[in-house]
Amino acid sequence: MLPGKLSRSSIGFSLHHPRLAFQLLTGHLSYEEVLRELISQDLQLLRNRIGSIPHWRNILELPQESIEEVLRLVIPGSQESRFGKLNRWHAFLYAITNSLRPKIVVETGVLYGHSSAAVLGALEDNGTGVLVSLDLPTMEHQSTIVDGKYIQVGLNSDRLSVGCAVPLILRSRWSLRLGNSLDLLPKILGEVGPISMFIHDSLHRYDHMMAEFHLGYNALEPRGVLVSDDIGYNSAWSDFCESNKENWKGISKYREAHDKFAFLVKSQ
C-alpha cells in the first residue's frame, strides 16, 4: 500500500486505520512514519496477547505442537487482519528473544524491519541485549520467484529505506549494516564475539542458507539458538542439522508445507 495507489490493500488499510490513512493522504505523516506507527501498535497488541498465555516464556522448551498452539492463540488466522504487519514468525521471534534473554543477536534479512522490531521490542522488555541486522543496500533489492516461492524479496519502492518500519524508540539497541551477508558476516561475527542467537531470513538459496548457517552456528555460544525462516524452500536446514547432529523444531506458520520456520539450541 503506497500513497497514490488505490488497491484492495489500500482500501483495507483505510478501513482498519482511518486516522493513519487520513494523515498519510493529507501529508501529515510519511509512509515510513505510518509503518512505524503500525508496528508500534502491533507490538503492543502482541505484548498484551502473549502475556495472557501461560508458559509462553518457556517457549524454547515447549514441544513443537505447543509452540504452534501459543502462536495460534497470539495471532489466530481469523484475526490476522487486526495485526497490521506482524505475523506468527514475528510473534515467535518476540517470544524466543524474551525467553532467551540474549546479549547479542545477529539477523540477516531486514526488509521493512518487522522481524528487527519484534526482536528489539523483546530486548527492550528484557532491558538488555543488542541486535545487529544485515541487509542489501536498497538499490540491490529485487524480488525473485522460483517455483512459485519468493526465494528473495526486496523493498517495493526506492522511496523506502531498509528497516524503515522499526520504531525510533527501539533503535538504541540496533545496528543496521548494509551489504551482502556473506561478505559482512565474517567481519561482524569476529567483531562482536560469541553471540546468543542467529536468525537467517535473507536469500533462501541452498548455498547461501548453508553458508549463513555455518557462520552463524560457529559464532554461537553454548546453548545459543540458530533460527531460520522458510526452511521448506530446500533441504539446507535439515542437511545442516543432520551434519551437525543437532535436534531441531520446525514450526508451521500457515497451512502450506513450505511455510515453516525452525530453530535449534546448540548442544555444546
Ligand SMILES: C[S@@+](CC[C@H](N)C(=O)[O-])C[C@H]1O[C@@H](n2cnc3c(N)ncnc32)[C@H](O)[C@@H]1O
Ligand atoms: C524475507 S525479507 C526479510 C524479512 C524480515 N526478516 C521480516 O521478517 O520482516 C529478505 C531480505 O533479505 C535481503 N537479502 C537478500 N539477499 C541478501 C544478501 N545476500 N545479503 C543480505 N541480505 C539479503 C533482502 O534484501 C530482503 O530485504
